[in-house]
Amino acid sequence: MTMTFYKYQGTGNDFIIVDNRLKIINKKDTKRIAELCDRRFGIGADGFILLENDKISDFKMVYYNADGNESTMCGNGGRCIAAFAKFIGIIDNETEFVAIDGLHKAKIENNNVQLQMQDVSEVETHANHLFLDTGSPHHVETVSDIKSLDVKSLGSKIRYGQPYNEAGSNVNFVEQETADTFAVRTYERGVEDETLSCGTGVTAVALAMHANGKTKSNSVHLKTPGGKLNVTFKCNGEGYNNIWLTGPTEQVFKGEVEW
Ligand SMILES: N[C@@H](CCC[C@H](N)C(=O)O)C(=O)O
DSSP, rough: OOEEEEEETTTTTEEEEEEOOOOOTTTTHHHHHHHHHOOSSSSSEEEEEEEOOOSSSSEEEEEEESHHHHHHHHHHHHHHHHHHHHTSSSSSSSSEEEEEEEEEEEEEEEEEEEEEEEOOOOOOEEEEEEEEEEESEEEEEESSSSSOOOOHHHHHHHHHSSSTTTOEEEEOOOOEEETTTTEEEEEEETTTEEEEEHHHHHHHHHHHHHHHHSSSSSSEEETTTTEEEEEEEEEEETEEEEEEEEEEEEEEEEEEEEE
8 A cells, every 4th residue: 555654853853744534554563664764774764653533632643653662742743743734734723632641732833833741740850860751751861061972872771771671761961051041962762862852852851950940940942953942831839830842843755655
């Protein structure tokens, strides 16, 4: 069967997106998803996303990591699928859709997409890092000289180490630049490498840096290797709500491939 796909990127985090409203895809074929995400033998992407019908919201987002396994929430993918939903005409400039972690609102202005993230009830503070779940699990560690860090090797040790083990965590390294600006590099589980940007990752970094007092601002700028993102939020004592992730998205190309 020939499948039409669209390639999107959000600050360099790239995705294959397929309109699966007519249920054309056999979702159990995770081997084929991994092949399509392969950067040498396939289309190449950090993740594979299906847009499906939903009974209570505008559409459903189903997210797979580049390894072919369905995973938890993807923030940049959520921003890209909102732009795609507008492109195929099922929404206008505002939407509410469902993903694995629940309902998300999104607002689109030209190529810029704002995505509301789930509330975060707890930020765990440990001796050398913070840990929180922003729809996906994130380890956050402050470093100096972030540019020269070997993110793949350090990230993979943490991702497979205690207490995360096989289930794993995404790993974010962060260096403060100004009172409300942080440089971030992320090792993504399921890609098993550094990606150019991670939406749930920068959301985790913004909240963690507020929780540990490194910033007092509730509008935090995050500089990733793939571009700039912004996270705004309200602090409600222990946790955070009204969390919005904002940044650019782009449709890179459309293609056809055998499924
Ligand atoms: N790129 C994503 C995160 C995708 C999920 C992650 N790899 C995991 O398995 O936890 C983002 O933009 O949030």
